[in-house]
Amino acid sequence: MARTSKLMTEVEAVSTIESGMTIGIGGWGSRRKPMSLVRALLHTDAKDLTVVSYGGPDVGLLCAAGKVRRLVYGFVSLDSIALEPHFRSARQAGTIAEPVEYDEGMLQWALYAGSLRLPFLPTRAGLGSGVMDVNPALRTVRSPYDDSEELLAVPAIRLDAAFVHLNRSDERGNAQFLGPDLYFDDLFLTACEPGRRFVSAEKIVPTADLLKEGSFHTLKINRSMVDGVIAAPNGAHFTTCEPDYGRDEAFQKAYVEAARDDESWRAFTARFLASDEAGYQRAVAEWRAERKEDKK
Amino acid sequence: MSTSLADVVAVACADAWRGDGEIFASGMGVMPMLGARLARATFEPDLLVSDGEAFFVAGDLPIGGADKLVEGWIPFRQVFDTLWGGRRHVMMGASQIDRFGNTNIANIGPWKQPKAQLLGVRGGPGNTVNNATSFFIPKHQSSVFVEQVDMVSGVGYDRAEKLGGFIARRHDLRRVVTNLAVLDFNGPGHRMRIVSVHPGVSVADVQSNTGFELVVEGHVPESRGPTDEESAAIDRIDPRGLRHRELPA
Numbered sequence: 068m069a070r071t072s073k074l075m076t077e078v079e080a081v082s083t084i085e086s087g088m089t090i091g092i093g094g095w096g097s098r099r100k101p102m103s104l105v106r107a108l109l110h111t112d113a114k115d116l117t118v119v120s121y122g123g124p125d126v127g128l129l130c131a132a133g134k135v136r137r138l139v140y141g142f143v144s145l146d147s148i149a150l151e152p153h154f155r156s157a158r159q160a161g162t163i164a165e166p167v168e169y170d171e172g173m174l175q176w177a178l179y180a181g182s183l184r185l186p187f188l189p190t191r192a193g194l195g196s197g198v199m200d201v202n203p204a205l206r207t208v209r210s211p212y213d214d215s216e217e218l219l220a221v222p223a224i225r226l227d228a229a230f231v232h233l234n235r236s237d238e239r240g241n242a243q244f245l246g247p248d249l250y251f252d253d254l255f256l257t258a259c260e261p262g263r264r265f266v267s268a269e270k271i272v273p274t275a276d277l278l279k280e281g282s283f284h285t286l287k288i289n290r291s292m293v294d295g296v297i298a299a300p301n302g303a304h305f306t307t308c309e310p311d312y313g314r315d316e317a318f319q320k321a322y323v324e325a326a327r328d329d330e331s332w333r334a335f336t337a338r339f340l341a342s343d344e345a346g347y348q349r350a351v352a353e354w355r356a357e358r359k360e361d362k363k
Numbered sequence: 364m365s366t367s368l369a370d371v372v373a374v375a376c377a378d379a380w381r382g383d384g385e386i387f388a389s390g391m392g393v394m395p396m397l398g399a400r401l402a403r404a405t406f407e408p409d410l411l412v413s414d415g416e417a418f419f420v421a422g423d424l425p426i427g428g429a430d431k432l433v434e435g436w437i438p439f440r441q442v443f444d445t446l447w448g449g450r451r452h453v454m455m456g457a458s459q460i461d462r463f464g465n466t467n468i469a470n471i472g473p474w475k476q477p478k479a480q481l482l483g484v485r486g487g488p489g490n491t492v493n494n495a496t497s498f499f500i501p502k503h504q505s506s507v508f509v510e511q512v513d514m515v516s517g518v519g520y521d522r523a524e525k526l527g528g529f530i531a532r533r534h535d536l537r538r539v540v541t542n543l544a545v546l547d548f549n550g551p552g553h554r555m556r557i558v559s560v561h562p563g564v565s566v567a568d569v570q571s572n573t574g575f576e577l578v579v580e581g582h583v584p585e586s587r588g589p590t591d592e593e594s595a596a597i598d599r600i601d602p603r604g605l606r607h608r609e610l611p612a
Contacts, residue, residue, distance in 0.1 A: 095439065122483075140483055141483055141484060141485055141486070142482045142483035142484070142485040143482075143483060144482055144483075149482065150480070150481065150482065154480065155479075155480040158470070158476070158477055158480035159476065159477055159478070159479070159480055160476075161475070161476040168469070168474075168483055168484055169484070170484055170485075170486060170487070170488035170489045171443075171485055171486045171489070172443045172446075172447065172486060172489040173488075173489070175440070175443060190447070190489075191447070191489070191492045191493060191529070191530060192447065192486075192488050192489030192492065192493065193488045193489070194488075194492055194518075194526055194530060195488075195492060195515075195518040195522040195523055195525070195526045195530065196484065196487065196488035196491070196492075196515050196516065196517070196518050196522075197467075197469065197474065197484065197488075197514040197515035197516060198484060198488050200474075200515070201474050201475075201514075214528075214529070216528050216529055217526075217528070247416050247417035247418065247436075247438065248416070248417045248438040248439055249438060249440075250438075250439060251439070251440070
């Protein structure tokens with residue numbers, strides 16, 4: 068029996084986000100992204116955000132909406148389409164005030180250090196590369212042992228808010244990944260201050276059902292890591308959410324094509340992003356039906 | 364029947380992993396993936412290769428194939444652990460590369476406000492100081508082979524040497540395979556050197572498409588074609604001929 072349900076809506080979750088906050092977004096590229104939460108965030112007044120992400124369309128949408136002041140990333144990609152158009156435009160126009168570009172392993176280390184409340188973690192990844200040139204605030208540390216090797220001290224990241232999307236969750240935030248990779252979703256939650264750690268899930272299930280679809284190895288997110296649970300069927304659309312669904316490649320292509328100029332992006336926004344999540348899902352269903360009709 | 368360019372390049376990619384033994388052979392993109400699987404199918408049977416998602420696969424999985432014989436799990440976190448532990452040899456792309464093997468996949472033009480934003484540095488910095496790294500460049504031209512890269516996403520020999528210690532000792536950029544030639548960094552001071560030129564390509568062709576002076580030592584041989592065993596393996600791994608789309612004759 069669930070003692071305290073943490074169920075809430077996307078709108079309730081993002082209403083806690085204030086301008087200037089640091090938000091971590093789980094998933095990887097165009098894979099299992101908490102898109103329904105990102106879409107909801109587009110409708111808020113929150114701006115000047117610091118976004119930390121293994122970036123995909125989450126970063127693209129937030130850049131397109133002008134909400135990103137600082138971006139901590141190793142890459143931004145749509146996987147099957149290598150380059151993210153809105154991220155590209157934002158970087159090329161210089162509208163992201165403070166880009167922080169890391170090696171992707173450094174990003175893991177920053178979140179892990181944040182999770183463990185350590186000031187930094189040492190690594191070789193980044194040393195000698197352009198990462199050191201473009202992040203002059205990075206410091207090195209010398210091993211106190213006989214090797215006395217100089218290592219990069221990746222500074223911890225602590226998040227004000229975290230968004231991740233999982234396959235299943237119970238009402239209290241015991242959440243489950245059923246796909247091939249957890250990515251770094253657990254670290255986004257543990258690097259985040261308690262209060263705004265949000266898990267959206269394809270399906271909310273009774274605790275007793277958690278082991279029905281996957282082994283205990285899939286239970287990497289426990290309720291002490293989570294403050295809010297959002298029922299979000301198809302919430303990762305158009306990114307992958309294996310095994311529930313794959314990437315909507317056709318829609319991702321339409322997203323990229325719409326980004327080519329202001330006019331087509333305005334039309335895309337008006338059609339898909341102007342209303343709430345239910346409206347988005349309806350618009351996508353209609354778009355699909357139209358395409359099917361065209362093919363006949 | 365003459366050997367196609369794509370097959371010569373596939374073999375040149377495969378040869379990058381020769382002698383690597385029981386490590387993770389990671390190929391980014393069609394040709395490197397074909398190279399890794401070809402090496403494993405023939406002369407380097409202990410290599411581990413992935414499906415490009417999160418699993419090690421045994422057998423000769425065709426590129427893009429779904430019928431996987433899974434032999435292990437390699438989610439991204441374990442990829443990082445494996446490469447930081449040095450148990451991996453990756454072959455990746457590069458939008459720019461210089462004579463010491465500094466590479467760029469991040470952006471063209473100044474980083475602060477690039478003319479063209481590309482992927483970002485991705486895993487390049489960690490790869491190049493931790494595990495063996497090779498490169499596949501489908502179009503060998505002076506705008507790719509440059510005096511100086513715009514952003515160092517992969518660390519070259521000159522920078523590794525400056526760091527000294529563990530990194531300088533273990534730094535291991537293996538080879539560069541292009542549509543014209545095979546190159547490595549075994550020239551004086553770890554400068555880029557021509558290892559072989561593909562059939563029909565001259566050393567002068569390679570040099571004229573390179574934005575810096577290459578090291579040429581004596582007679583440069585022609586890149587080899589596949590053996591019969593390798594040809595059969597290539598057909599099993601790439602039955603749809605995706606390699607020819609990447610490298611038309």
